[in-house]
Amino acid sequence: MSALGDSRSVWPAAVLGALLILSAANLARAQTPEEIFDRAVADFSAGRVEEAADGFDQVARARPGAAPQLWQRGIALYYAGRYQDCRRQFESHLTVNPSDVENSAWHFLCVARAESPEAARQALLPVGPDPRRPMREIYEMFSGRMTPQDVLSAAGGQPRARFYAHLYRGLYHEAFGRTEAAMEEIFLAADDQFAQVGGYMHMVAVVHRDLLSR
8 A cells, every 4th residue: 555545544534533532522511510501591592492401400410509599490391391390490499599489480380280270379489578570469469369460550661570560471371271361461571672671581481472473
């Protein structure tokens, strides 16, 4: 075999070896909890809810001490239809964030899907003072002591408060099977006017809207 032939036979193997090393390095980098978390958020934003839930699961396994903080995981589990896991995530989040009305609301939604809205109301998690408008009224709505109209009235004209009012009114209506009312509220919450004030939860509203539109 000529020298040229030898170099041709060796070069592809060397390139392949280098590529394998680079691939292994990239794979190792992709396995850091922070990168897995970011990928899970990106998956959720793109509507890949099962992949997002799997990614958040990986983060929870990698950082079990921080797992109760992963409320994003609970939301992804809800949309992935894993309602018992969703319920457990929000029950654990209560231990690190006991004043968050949204945590109790999502727990309600998980239980309502797994069992019934009546069972969800019986299992409604307690909550401390949440100063955000109209969180107190949202909690009272889920408890059955206030109406969706009370929530909207409490929001007034503040954009951030109106966003939360529309989102949780929509989710509440959906839990009780009021599909048309739910769609109207979710579409309002997903509107671009609330993108800045809604943050991550606006992304949730957009994902929900897109799932309803399919």
